[in-house]
Amino acid sequence: MLTVVGRDGTPLSEGAKAALESATLVIGAPVHLDGLPLASDVRTVATTVFAEALEGVDVTEEDVVLVVDGDPGYFGVVRELLEKGHAPESFPATTLVARAFSQAGLPWDDALVVSAKGGHLRQAVNACRAHPKVAVLTEPGAGPSELARALFPVTPRSFVVCEDLGGPKERIVYVRPAEATTRPWNDPEVVLVLDNRHALGEANWVPGPVLGPAGWALPAEAFGDGPGPRPDVRAFVLAKLGPRVGDMVWDVESGDGSVGIECARFGAAVVAVDRDHSASARVRENVRLHGVKVAMASGDVRSSAEHLPEPDAVFLGRGGPEAVRVCAALRPSRIVVLAAPGEAQAILDELGGQGFAADAVRLQAAPLTARGEAAEPVIVVWGERDARTPAWRPSRTGRPIETIPALPGVVEERS
16 A cells, blocks of 8 residues: 655644554655654665655555655645556645745735746746745755846845745745845745735635636726727737746737736736837836736847846737847747738748748727727737647748738638
């Protein structure tokens, strides 16, 4: 039989004690094996590489116990065991995240919990940029120092660094990111990354951060008379950008920040880039009015791109083929461009030449009222780097996309 026992520094449950007392093999980190009620002849293996330790062990013939920290079903070993065909019995302890927030004296039903382990540091950093209360599960090379270097000085946050929770070397340290980059750390397990202005958070009916938007695109009046894309265009752009928690999205010259604000409402981290000072002021005001987190970078993306966080998705409200070339060279997964007349073919060529599966549509909305007039058509070009099959290839006829006739209603026409 295979059993997983979680430890958190409190006395073990009766079920966990019974499993350990009858075990023939116990596997766990040295700190977790100390002080366990084991028989004198039980075999122990001090490791956290459980899959390797279980090789050659028949759990149907002997009683094996894995000892872990906290709740093994919460970002823990239970998933790995199930994937390998095991069906373990589990005796969980309090999760690391619950203990960390308890030490900080904060509720955590509205917190976002992410793991920086296994190469997910960048996504964890983006989550901390976008959300005011994040618990980050860490590992060597993806801990408070690395989080702090990525966040400081642009994203003001406080850190609660938790080391050896429930163990003999437990330490809870409150620091600012600047200090976190220079202090020595003893293999911290959890880092709480908090925006102190919103650390208390709000009560909700579902755990986790504030729910996403009820609709794809805010109404036009939400952004006043700004020059940004109208709602039907924004909805299409959002569908192609696919903003998610852990993503970094660039909103390049959308005019009013509306695309970036919509992406932030979906939980993505966002940087708005604009070279027009009046547009930058408009973006800042709209961000404030909508209560989201969007960083602002003033300047031309063609010269500032190398100084910005690595993007997963890029929206370009203007900038033309040259700006597309700069952004595409950074290899984001998705690029969406509003093309000016005469630019669509060149943008398609640029995206296709850099390995993106590229496509384009012409969108036009026609009101159903007798007095309404159809909106001006908008050409949207996009590219997906991880698509399996290219959707566009260079045109043999050279027919420009702008010659496609507009149809009534909301139109999506392919070149």
